[in-house]
Amino acid sequence: MLRASNWLAYRSGLLQMYLASSSFAGTETRSQLDYAAGTYARSSPSVVALGTLAMLHWDASEVLGQVNVPVLIITADQDTTTLPRASEHMKQRIPNAQLTVIHPAAHLGVLERNAEYNRGIAEFAAAQLQR
Numbered sequence: 001m002l003r004a005s006n007w008l009a010y011r012s013g014l015l016q017m018y019l020a021s022s023s024f025a026g027t028e029t030r031s032q033l034d035y036a037a038g039t040y041a042r043s044s045p046s047v048v049a050l051g052t053l054a055m056l057h058w059d060a061s062e063v064l065g066q067v068n069v070p071v072l073i074i075t076a077d078q079d080t081t082t083l084p085r086a087s088e089h090m091k092q093r094i095p096n097a098q099l100t101v102i103h104p105a106a107h108l109g110v111l112e113r114n115a116e117y118n119r120g121i122a123e124f125a126a127a128q129l130q131r
Helices: 004-013 014-022 032-044 044-056 082-092 114-129
Strands: 069-078 097-102
Touching: 004 032, 004 044, 004 082, 014 032, 032 114, 069 114, 082 097, 097 114
Parallel strands: 069 097
Antiparallel strands: none
């Protein structure tokens, strides 16, 4: 029933409207929005539910100080799902971490602002290869 409901929301445009208001910062293309909505509509509701439940009360703060490799943390300034302050928390506790903030971007910033994400990853990788 939930799968059918998701499909109807996708076909009617309601899913796109929801994602546009909750997961994007307003600079997404129609194809990016449709891709995200279609992916969500095709996702197994049970897998989505289990993934959501797995995130509740999850805290790996204790191990952050043990990460001994260079780390790039990319966050979106308007993300209300993975809060930017969580990325700042990781940056403070991982010894060799670099934080890049993409703006404007929300939870699906990796789609919406893909050029900025790609550039940040490329610059980080190039810097690590020169070490």
